[in-house]
Structures are given as C-alpha cells and as structure tokens.
Amino acid sequence: MTEIIQDLSLLLLVSLPINLLFHKIKWPSIMGYLVAGVFIGPHAMGWISDPRSVDHLAEIGIILLLFLIGLEFSLSHLLKDVGRILTAGTLQLALTAGALTLIAPMMDLGYGKGLLVGVLAGLSSTAIVLKMITDRAEIDTAQGRVGIGVLLFQDVLVLPLMLLVPLLGGEVPLSPLDLVWALIKSALAVGAVFLASRLLVPKAMHGIARSGTREHLTLFVILLILGTAWVAQHLGLTLAMGAFIAGMILSESDYQHQISLDILPVKDYFSSIFFISVGMLLNLNIFWQDAGVYLLATVLLIALKGGLAAAAVWVARFPLKVAVICGLYLAQTGEFSLILSGLARQSGVLNETHYQGFLIVALLSMLAAPPLIQWANPLLNRWFKERATGAPPESEHTKQLENHVVIAGYGMIGRHLSGVLHEIRIPFIVIERDGEKMKKAMMHQAPVLYGDSTHRDTLKKARLESARMLVVSLPDLKTMQQVVRLARMMNPDLYILVRTSSDSHVETLTQTGANLVIPEEFETSIEIFTRVLREYRIPGNVIEQQIELVRMEGYSMFRGISLNAESLNKFSTYLTATLTESVPLEAADWATGKTVEAMDLKNTTGARLIAVVRKGDVHANPEPGFDLREADLLVVFGRHAMLNKAITRIRKGEETPAPPGNPG
Template sequence: MNEFLVIQDIVIILLVSLPIIFIFRKLNLPSLVGFLLAGMIIGPYGFKLIKSVDEIEVMAEIGVILLMFTIGLEVSFTQINRIKKFLITAGGLQFLITSAVTFLIFVFAGIPFNQSIFLGFLLALSSTVIIMKLLSDRNEIESPHGKISVSISLFQDLMIVPLFLILPILSTDKNIDTINALIKIGVAFGATAVLLFAAKYFMPPIVHQIARLRMREAFTVGIILLILGTAYITHLSGLSFAIGAFIAGLILADSDYNHQILAEILTLRDAFNSIFFVSVGLLLNIQFVIHNPLLISVITVSAFILKAFIIILIVLALKYPLRIAILCGIGLGQIGEFSFVLAQAGTKFNLIGNDLYNSFLASSIFTMILTPIIFQLEPWITRQTAKLKSRIDDEEVKYAEKLSAHVIIAGYGLNGRNLARVLRETGIKYIVIELNPDTVRQEKQNGEYIMFGDISREDILKIAGAERANVIVYAISDPLITRMSLKVVKSLNPSIYALVRTRYINEVDELIKLGADEVIPEEFETALQIFRKVLEKYHIPLNVIMQQVTLLRQESYRLLRKEAMDITAFTHLDEILAQGLTETFFVNEDCSFINKTLAEINLRAQTDATIIAIVRDGNMISNPSGKDILMAGDTIILYGTHKSVDRAIELLNGGKFE
C-alpha cells in the first residue's frame, strides 16, 4: 500500500509539473517558482493530494545532489579563475555584509543569537537559476551587470559547502558538544580536502575508461555512480550528500567529457529538481500565508530591498555606474533555491522554528516572483540613469577635443582590443569607451586611448567626439545599451558609419532600423565559416566561395534568415561540381607509392583522375609518362572532376577502392 502511495504521489507531482512548466514559460517566470506554489497547493496544508511526504523528501534529496553536481560542473576552476576578482570582491562583500546586517536586525528583533546568524546566511543567498534565466533571455550574460551578477551568484553557490559544515556549531541542541562539533568539522574539512585531491587524480581517468567502452548506457550509469558514490563518501565523513556531489562536479568540470556529462545528467536533474521544489512547497502552511498576509508582505519587500540596496552600494563602490548597480541589485534581490536546501538542513539542528520557517519560505517564494517583474523595468532604469551627468578626467576631454574623422570603439574586450591594436599600427586615430574601471585604469597606464563611460549616454558620446567621428564600432555584449546608443549617436551625427557586433541574427533588422550601417552577427558568421570550409572540402574555387559569402553579407544575411532559402540567388554549385578542376597533392615519406612508376600506380584507371604534372626540386615535369617515378617530396598536379580528384587523393593517402 505504501509503495502504491509513493507512485501515486510521484504521478501527481509530474502531472502538475507539466502544465506549470508551460504556463510559467509563457509568463516568462522561472518554473521553479511554479513548483513551489504547486507544492503549497497539493500538499498536506492545501488540497492534501500528497500522502507520502517522507518518501518524496528522499527523492528530493537526489534532486539536491544532482543540482549541486551540475553547479560544480558549470562552475569549474577555470571559470572561477576567469572572474576571480568579481568573485572575491563583489561576491565576498555581498555575502558578508548581507549576513551581518540581517544578523543585527534579527538580534534586535529578539531572535536568539545562533538563529540570527543562521537567518543571515539564508537571506544572503540568491537564486542562480533565476538570474541566469533573466540574463540569458536578454543576451546579457557577458554584459557588465551580467558578469558581476553571475560572479556574486557563483560566490554564494560556493559558500553552500562551508555553510553546511558549520550548522552543527550553530545548533540549539544542548546535547551537542561544541568542542566535539569543532573536531568533527575539522575532520570533515580534512576528509573533504583528501577527497578533492583523490578525486582530481582518480576521477578523470575513471571517466576516460568508461568513455572508452563507447556504450552510452555504461557512460550514464558510470557518471551516476561517481556522483552518488562521492556523495556517499562525504556523508560517511560527517558531511552532507550535496557537498560530495559538488566536489565531483567541480573536478569533472575541467575534463574532456564535461559537456557530454552535462547532457546526460541535465534531464535527470530537471526531473528530480521538480520533485525537490515541489517538496519544499509541501512544507509551507498555506493557511499560515492566508492568515498572515501583512507579515509575509513586509518580510518579502524588506528582504528584497535590503539585499538589492547592499548590492547596489557594493557595485557603486567598485566604480561602476548607477545603472549597472541597480540592475545587479534587482537581479539578485530574491532569496535563492539553496536557501531552501540550507533551511531544510537547519530544521534538523533546531535552527529555525515552524512559524519562522513558514514565514521565511513564503517570503522567499514571493521574492522569486517579484524579481522577474521588477527586472522588466530595465529599459526605464537605463533611460533614467542616462540623464545623470558623468565625471570625466580633464585629460580625456583634452585628448578627445583634438580628434576628428576618428573611430570610436565601444568596449575593450577581445574584439575591441584587437581593433584598437590594428588602428594604432595603421595610424588611424581612435578612442575607446569602456565601463570596467579596472580595465580603464590599467590600459591608461599602458598608454591606451581609453575613457570610462556608458556608451548610451549623450554626454559621453559628445566628449568622445561623436559629432566629428567617421566610424563607431560596437564591440560590447549588451543589446539594450547598443540600441540606445545607436539612437543617440545617429541623432548627433547622422553620417557616422555604425558597425555593430551582435550575438544573434534576430537582432539584425532592429539594429539596421535604428541606423546601423553594418551588423555582424556572430551566430551567422560561424555559419558562413562552416559554409566556406565545406565548399573548400569539395574543391569549389576560392573566387566562387568568396562570391557566395559576399552575397550573403551584402544582403545583411537575409538569405540565411529566410525559412525557405532562395537557391537561385546562388551560383549553381551542382554545375561547378560537374566541371573539371586541378588540385595539388604533396607526396610525403609515408606515401605507399614512393619509387613506383606512374604506370604501376595506374591512377587514371582507378579514379578517372589524371596526373598532368610533377613538381620536383623547383622544376616542373609536364605531361609525365608512365615510366616517370614518384618520389618523396614531389608535388603532383591532378586533373579531373571533383569526385575523381577526391578519389585520387584518398587513394594516394592509403585508401582503397573496389
């Protein structure tokens, strides 16, 4: 009967999950918010559709393990190193200040000391899932506020591990000996370090051996075994299952199989995560929410404003503009999913009472709902902050005043940096506008012509001499700022040539309408490179390939963007393929036909291709006879159709034909 109830509950959860995913996608809200609300409705405090709460929590634990594993897999030591400055400064300051301020508020409210510390930790954590979705939907992950937000969120994810470890010390259970707890934590840290070291050297070779089996089932089972096995080892060491899973993900993140591992685990993680978030919602007393709407509203709004305000101050202290600071604050103002994981663990140590837990859980859910709604105000926030005046160094103003017929480069990433180097070498005058204050300070010391500022601001563009410039190049990853800047710069200088880099093809038409003279979408530049390489493989003449590429670019990629491509717009490639061509082949020392005569090779009879010349030691042997011998270092010139030349090259490389 018990097994029947468990299966019944899982069916109900999955049945509810499907429409939630669909509805919340349409509303542009994270589905995890829907799962939390669904748990409230179908749980023991709602319509009581779920009976086996304890069994569901066991499955939810697997969801936490898989979630922590994928977080570790996506974090990687490489990514940590890439954003380590934001990670340590912005992330560290946010966590410490938010925890400390929240702790003081709860202490003054009369909540016990250790519980206040615990609640401070809970409120310091934000939702990685929500911020990543908001940024990815707007193509802003690589924007300044995107990088800062991801760094802060990543630091919070990393803090989950030590937070789990210190829970026993914060416990209100009088039977827990603090000294023994400290010893256990020391042992746990030691065990974690040993596990991390062992996993780093043993786990990648194990995965490699599993991959060599070339059996998908074995690969999937092997990865799940490593995840659960590592989690089980950490559990035996006195730590949580989640820490072991995180370590496994962190180690495998830098392996050659990380993408395949993520692909195999992702769907499994999403399925179990839906159960986890529903299980969290099951614990929320919906009657408590109905009877205490004012309390929940005050906690929700206060928590959101407090977190957002602290983050805004931190980002401003890092010398970033107000717009960037506000967007970071709004994006990370909610309480995150790992707070639920930590809160559940805290209940086992009596760190959070029932009423306080219900208040925290309800408020967290509503902060998650609030975040995407407020984030929709991004364009309005950008317009309002654009009205503020900027502080520019006198040296920058003096330099910019001397410029005319110059190039303005927006952004000093890889593309902006390379363009600046080329312009410097060719003697073309330019100025770079960059939002990262550290980059501006460092490059100024290196003698770069760079100024700090927001490219969408009219005063910044005027100082950079936009009215006198010939070209402006947008090498930034912020679609909204690019569009706003285009409007402003074209109003200041209608004749300026605006070159825009964008990531996605669907932004091309709008950018052209706003005044962009040329739009280069990375998405289809990649497609063109693939297109070119494939045609080169089939020996299409280079001038024909370049003709096709030029045609596509001249049409602003319109041909590639059509659902039904107009093939007549291209040169008839099938006719080209049927024509004859010449190709060269270098005979290296490994060739099996060395020291054989052309008659012995009999290439024409086997492939229909003809050797029309041999180049040896700088001299050409035209119309070679069957008696001529092939030697190492020769370059032979082949003639035939595309197919026959391909067959000849394959044969010369050691292939065989029937």
C-alpha cells in the first residue's frame, strides 16, 4: 500500500508542472503526460520500477477516465444528425479496419488479429480532439459538429468492443453463438443505462439534492461509480465498463452539469494517472531497435486513416473542406484504443511484441494530433484558395439566449422576478444548486440550470457573455462577491444587481463590481413606512416622491455620500405643496354614478376635479352635469390635506367642511 501511495504521489507531482506547461503553450496536457510516463517508467529512468504497480495504477486510471468520458456522453447528441453521422462513422471505421486487415500479413499478423488491430486503430482520441476543438472555438462549426458526432459514435461502440475484443483475433474461431451472447450482454448493459437514467437515478438525485449540500451529492456519485463497477464485474463485464456505465447514467440526469463541476478541479489529474501510466508501459528498447520503422508506420497510419476518414465524411454528403478537416481530426488513435489493446494483451489475443508495436505507433500518432489540428485551417485555406477572415464561427446557440437576464438563486426574489419576466416575455435563465428549489423552478416552467454560480463554466452555460443583466440573490457575502467578480470579468458591460441581507455589504459589493446593491433591511423599512402612509391615505404621488428621496439619501449614505440640506428639506415641502392625485373610480365607490355637481369636491374638501380620463379620452374641467362612471380616472388638484379628504369623499361619500384657503 505504501508503494502505491508513493507512486501515485509521484504521478500527481509530475502531472502538475506538465499541465501548467502545456496549458501555457495551448497544447493538450495529454501529450506531456505520455512523454513523462515514458521517461519515469520502468523502461527508462525507472522512478517507478515495479511493473505490477504500474498495472494497478493504469487500471485505476482507466476506471476514472472512463467515468469522466461516460459523464460527458449523451445519446441526444447523436440524434440531431444521426443519419449522416452514422454513415460517416461506420464508413470510417470499416474502411480503416478493412485496409489494415488486408495488409495484416505484411505485419506478421493473421487476418483475425489484423482485423482487431484495424478496429483499434480506427478509433480516435475523444480527449485530444475535444480539447483542441474547444480551445479553437470550433465546437459549433460544421467540422466541429461532424467530428464530435463521429467520436461519440465511436464511444458507443466501446461497449460491444470491450466484450468482443477477447473473441476477435483469438485462436478459437468466433462462433455465431459467442457473437450473439456478446451483443446480448451489451444490449443488457445499454438497457440498464436507459432504465437507471430515466427511472431510478433522477428520483434518488432529487432526494439527495434537497439537502442543498454538495457533500451528499458527491458521496452519492462515488457510491454510484463503485456500485455500478461492482455490479458490472459480477455480470461478467469489467470494472472499467462499469465506471463508463456509471458516467452514462449520470450524464442523463439533471445534475450532470454540477457533477462535472465538482469533478472538474481534479479531472485532469484523474486523466493524468491513466496517460502517464500508459506512457510507462512503453518499452523504449523495442522502439530504438526499429525507430525508423515505427516512425514510418506512424506517418502511414495518419495518412491512411486521415484519408479514409475524409472520404467517409465526404461520402456522407458533407462539403469537401469539412471532410478534409474531419480527416485530420480523426487521423490519430485514441484512449479507447489503448484501453482495448491492453485488454487484448491481458486476454492473450496480442503478444507483447505486437502490443508494444501497436502502443508505440498509437502514442506517436496521438503526439502528432495537436499540431495537425492546429495547422489544419491555414493549410486548407491555402489549398482551397480561401482567405481566412479570423472571425469566430457562428454558434447555433447564440440566438437562443441573448440580451437576457441571468438570475442567480431561486429564492423568493428569484421566483417573483422570473414570474414577471415570463409574463412580459423577457428572456431569462435561473441558476440554482438546491435540488428542491430547482424542482420548484421546473414546476413553474422557469428555465433553470442546476449548478454553482461561482463557477465560470456554469455562467458560460447560462451565456452570461451575451446577457444584459445579472440579478444575484444568494445567502452569504463571500459567495456574492465571487459571483459578482467573476461575472464582471466575463462581461464588463453587464448590469449587475445584488440583493443583500445587510446594509454593511453595499460598499463591498459595489467595489467588487455590482452596479446596484439593494439591502434587504433598507427596502423593508421603505415598505413599512409606505404602508403606514397609505393607511393614512397619503396620495400615491406624495409617497413615491418620498420613497425616491429616501432611496437617494439611503444609497448615497451606504457609499459614504450625503445629500445636502436642500434635498432633505423637500420632505416637508412635498407634504405642503399643491399636488395632483389620480383616483381610479371603482364600482363600489360612492361617487360612481353621480354627477360632478353632486360629488361637489370643491365645497366639501377644498380640492378641485380638473379632469376625467375615460377610455383614453381626457375630459378637462368637466361640466357640473358630467356623469361619473366605473373605470373613470379622476384627476384631483389640491394640497396634501385636501387630497386626503377628497379621496375619502370619492370612496365613502363622507362630507367634511371645506378647509379655508385656495388650493391654487
């Protein structure tokens, strides 16, 4: 156990600087992991000299890697253009496998083993290609969509291939019964994935997410990985396949995005265990014996596979330029090829010499993939005599959410705001990590994204870069600061509104980048005095003016600014000034159905009726015989005390003596 921990620590220690270096030069860290594994392995510097510990670490890496890839897998991605992608993927794999099978005798292989090597070589690296496509912002281009579709198609084939590899190329001929049994086991596994993802896992995830704690969700994910792997092993499958199934189950849940974010900080290090351990399996002594042959074989493999992949995509009726770029995307072998070749070695299908030969060529093709992908567009632009514009590719998702509101938190404020935005057709999206609140949002038909607002990937998925406003309503100051700071970095023009529980947070959040911070205590105090004034029938326009002044003074005070005495004196001025009030006439009001003369506002209250608005028409200075009807809007003119009595007169008909003085 001590040696395993020591070796694992060494792998992580090596992966950190490699990850930093390759991130800086914008190349996939997988390349560095493979090279590092070659040098620290038992066949080079010997820092890890026990091959058995290498095998154990490789198996751990395979389990973790397959879970992560399974988590990113979704059948829905294949269904968007399933016809042409199936055509391209099937042709690409069939042509590659067929070509290598025909030349198998030249490699001292039988046709059965040649078919196996051809199938393994036909698979491409999902990890490398997705990394390069994402970094180049080509995920929504035609070549990006087709390339990813073919990769996902290849991922689907991993399930039956992991079952068929021990049979393909074996000394015993593959009987139809064996093939049927392998396909039945694969179908049962897929059926289990579908059943669990649709029926079992969502209910369990909803129940666990109600607690609102990330730890419970993470523990459930670990339990699912280990439990599924254990069940798969008892069904005659491999632990790695069980981990892949666990990832596929979680990929179909509503919480897949948050699970990815929880694993994201250590995702590269999980992957590094596998790729470094694979590099350690490479025997440099075998490579140096025939280095020229292996380099030539790598070049021929890239040319053959890339050309056949391009032909397959072109036959599937995609443009020639797209086909050629996809050919370069798919020209290398992939991580599943390494996994399946290791399984073939363990099963005795491939001997050590054949395994090492395939491993060397596979690793060299993976090392060559990033520069090929990076140089693809400039070379093809020259070839097709097109001028590169440098403009980013147009995204199909840009039109879905743009100039929208992002709501961080589905509490009472988020719920009310989303309801209003829905009614007036303003686009918005809610971010929420509490399972119970997310369920409520879905019940209210609010577009909701399960995730943590403090993560960049969550905000990206909410398309914050193209949003107009961010409304933050979260429980603690530290979280709100993280969200505001990250949002301001991602979108400098974004209007950020924050609701906080304390006045003391206003200055801090404003300095962090918020445009407006609304303290809950302050707004509560405004609501209280508003209700008090309304109870005393203070006219609405007077209340609104007072609210505006209080807010001006309040928010200025929170930022260390004071209004001058002249502004504050307006409080008493507004209470004594001559004002107008608009009073909607309701069916139950005393004045409804009476004439202006019968209402007699001037003599009973001192206020004057200066206009009546009826169905959009303004009747200024109505005649004494003008009938007042339901839904009329009465515009009344007078001082504060007069208006208060006038409203009472209109509503209840109480006659009060007119106050002395002229309202004008």
